[in-house]
Amino acid sequence: MQHIIDRFISYVTVDTESDPNSDTTPSTEKQWDLANQLVEELKAIGMEDVTIDENAYIMATLPSNVEHDVPVIGFVAHFDTTPDFTGANVKPQIIENYDGGDIVLNKEQNIVLSPSYFKDMLQYKGQTLITTDGTTLLGADDKAGITEIVSAMEYLIQHPEIKHGKIRVGFTPDEEIGRGAHKFDVAKFGAEWAYTMDGSQIGELEYENFNAAGAKITFKGKSVHPGYAKGKMINSMLLASRFVAALPQDEVPERTTGYEGFYHVTGIEGSLEETTVKMIIRDHDKEKFEARKKKVAEIADEISNDFMEQFGEPVAIADIKDQYYNMKEKVVPVIHIVDIAEQAMKELSIEPIIKPIRGGTDGCQLSYMGLPCPNIFAGGHNFHGKYEYVPAESMQKATDVIIKIAELTAKKYNG
The missing domain is CATH 3.30.70.360 (Alpha-Beta Plaits)
Structure with missing residues (x-):
């Protein structure tokens, strides 16, 4: 799990705040910093066909390791952070073996992350929480999702005994300003369906949105x-x-x-x-x-x-x-893609929380562009502000879900 923590911190300490007032893609030049870093990392772990286009959309391939035909599936996340709160100079704090009490994020400014207000914290007692220092957001939305996808791909490469079909991964800019899928090349991506890793608490599985x-x-x-x-x-x-x-x-x-x-x-x-x-x-x-x-x-x-x-x-x-628009219209006709994710969670002893998204993800637009794309938890809480946090164990579990989905999809189409 330390490897996942280290990877996550290497992402969140890069400022990738997007800008709704910009007409360029990506909307801010600094998004290229993490985009280029991700390209090199995907190559380093052994991914194939790693590309980045003129708008900073990243795609890469993990080839199939089975003989039978398996639908190509994808996993998608975004690397920008919201302009609602600063993402510059993020200084993550790691709280090991969380005791269920208040966490002082910033003593000088008296900024406290408290379960008396954020009651969800109590379900993570005994776990490792990663928080802000009270002066920035954290960026788990959606750098936790990127961490999980990269970590899952790395694990599958290192463990060829786990059988899977061809997997495509895609990382996008500018999701937080509503443009994440605008220039996503669905045909080039070439997946039959995909999952965005952009939900919140552990267990979330969503295929309805505003x-x-x-x-x-x-x-x-x-x-x-x-x-x-x-x-x-x-x-x-x-x-x-x-x-x-x-x-x-x-x-x-x-x-x-x-x-x-x-x-x-x-x-x-x-x-x-x-x-x-x-x-x-x-x-x-x-x-x-x-x-x-x-x-x-x-x-x-x-x-x-x-x-x-x-x-x-x-x-x-x-x-x-x-x-x-609401992706439900495009996902219900292929509801088996939700069923596979639900089964993956259950096999990992994760209770699926199937509920509508009170917001949107890249998957909403991608579903209407021909790529049905439900949303899976990335693990973070209190997105877009100084009280944001993510349990490291939730990121590990999300990584495991990706691996299990790949495995179950290969099994489902074996004869």
């Missing part, structure tokens, strides 16, 4: 001297406030769970003459998803209509764009 859209609502105002503004001034910031207040107040991330969808305002920026509201729209149900998008447009239109006579043109313009 339908997702992003929205930018622009509010136009009129600037007039406040002393003479009656009937003339339009304050775009107040229009934006009215819009936010008109959204269903209980249908937000902090008040929803399970299959419940939400509206989530992610940013507001503006002045008297122009204000923009950025938000995301999520729902598992396609009809409810469409209704949510319609609701946003209707609120904007209502505000515009109220000022049309005074302003002469719309004062609220909603630009709504779909981001990804």
Whole structure:
């Protein structure tokens, strides 16, 4: 397990934060640092056909070691980290034989990781936890997934007695800003199905996710001297406030769970003459998803209509764009690929937790691009912030699941 810990730390200490405001792929130049490191490591462990394209998409092959035909399967993870919290100068802390109590991440700033708030920690008592130092995120999302895929491939290469078909691995940039699969060459990857290693706690197995859209609502105002503004001034910031207040107040991330969808305002920026509201729209149900998008447009239109006579043109313009869709539609017809993963977990004494993803992965888009792609746990908790942690044992178990899936797939298609 120390080998897995060392590999994981070698990844998370490389800053790979992506940037939604960039038009390049990858969105940040620093993502190349880890991408190039991974290419060399894949070659070093003995993978074949290791490639990296002009957009930093990495692919590699582990050839089959059986005579019979086995479908080509794949494993996918992303190497960027979220721009929501800094990923620069990550200094992981290793807590061996966790005692179930508080973990002081940063004494000077009084930052404490406590099971009184994060109750999931208690299920890892006695294990080795890897945490942040309280000033950065950790990057287990999704460098834990990369660690597990590389470690599993290395193990299979070193243990040829474990029989498997051809396996493809793929590592992507920019997943955290919704572009991870945008330039993924499914035909070149050449797998019949794949698994993203991008879930959270041990046992997670997911093939349902949100339908997702992003929205930018622009509010136009009129600037007039406040002393003479009656009937003339339009304050775009107040229009934006009215819009936010008109959204269903209980249908937000902090008040929803399970299959419940939400509206989530992610940013507001503006002045008297122009204000923009950025938000995301999520729902598992396609009809409810469409209704949510319609609701946003209707609120904007209502505000515009109220000022049309005074302003002469719309004062609220909603630009709504779909981001990804629920992979369930593409995975259910080939549900055996979920069954194989579930069986792998059970044979390893891992209780499968089959539930919908309240988010998305590269697998969501890949499934609609012709590569059905359920999601498997990578082991981390509290992603995208300073309280992020991952049990080393969970990364080991995820590695074992990959190996077992490869083995079970070869057995399933043997005669």
